[in-house]
Amino acid sequence: DAGVIQSPRHEVTEMGQEVTLRCKPISGHDYLFWYRQTMMRGLELLIYFNNNVPIDDSGMPEDRFSAKMPNASFSTLKIQPSEPRDSAVYFCASSLRQYNEQFFGPGTRLTVL
Amino acid sequence: GQQVMQIPQYQHVQEGEDFTTYCNSSTTLSNIQWYKQRPGGHPVFLIQLVKSGEVKKQKRLTFQFGEAKKNSSLHITATQTTDVGTYFCAGQGYSTLTFGKGTMLLVSP
Numbered sequence: 001d002a003g004v005i006q007s008p009r010h011e012v013t014e015m016g017q018e019v020t021l022r023c024k025p026i027s028g029h030d031y032l033f034w035y036r037q038t039m040m041r042g043l044e045l046l047i048y049f050n051n052n053v054p055i056d057d058s059g060m061p062e063d064r065f066s067a068k069m070p071n072a073s074f075s076t077l078k079i080q081p082s083e084p085r086d087s088a089v090y091f092c093a094s095s096l097r098q099y100n101e102q103f104f105g106p107g108t109r110l111t112v113l
Numbered sequence: 114g115q116q117v118m119q120i121p122q123y124q125h126v127q128e129g130e131d132f133t134t135y136c137n138s139s140t141t142l143s144n145i146q147w148y149k150q151r152p153g154g155h156p157v158f159l160i161q162l163v164k165s166g167e168v169k170k171q172k173r174l175t176f177q178f179g180e181a182k183k184n185s186s187l188h189i190t191a192t193q194t195t196d197v198g199t200y201f202c203a204g205q206g207y208s209t210l211t212f213g214k215g216t217m218l219l220v221s222p
Contacts, residue, residue: 056208
């Protein structure tokens with residue numbers, strides 16, 4: 001298995017633009033997680049899905065952020081409009097069960113100018 | 114909400130010295146996981162502890178889970194330059210995994 005796949009690996013955009021981050025979890029994993037990592041705040045859980053259904057989105061910072069999982073092999077995290085304070089590394093992770101180890105993707109480094 | 118505190122934030126050691134990072138949760142945990150993130154990389158799972166008082170070893174790494182299931186530690190014996198990175202504990206509460214802010218370990222040869 002190729003592991004968790006994320007794209008793009010790097011994204012530089014201007015304030016106000018829409019940004020879409022993509023994730024393909026490991027096949028057969030029931031859980032998918034989106035995290036954001038910054039120096040100041042560390043690794044924060046934004047939202048997680050179980051069997052494609054969003055379970056907890058309390059970590060989503062504001063309405064500018066949205067996430068979808070249309071099928072078991074694909075998820076997106078969208079920021080519209082983007083702001084400089086959204087600059088961070090965004091990780092997607094998946095796990096077989098809720099309490100199992102999480103496998104992280106390589107991350108997307110987002111820079112909003 | 115659940116909070117996981119980790120200390121120290123940063124430690125710089127000479128190769129061959131020991132290293133310990135400590136993790137404390139504000140609530141009782143169902144399990145605790147440890148991850149390592151190399152510079153520029155992504156978190157990689159190391160181990161999961163489930164039982165009260167549990168101790169597990171992986172070569173030079175020793176992991177402990179406290180009796181009250183609210184704290185944990187990771188000890189590395191005789192550090193090597195390959196141990197460089199940030200070590201995160203992650204506490205599993207009722208539903209979500211909450212990560213500590215990590216301890217960054219630097220090892221000088």
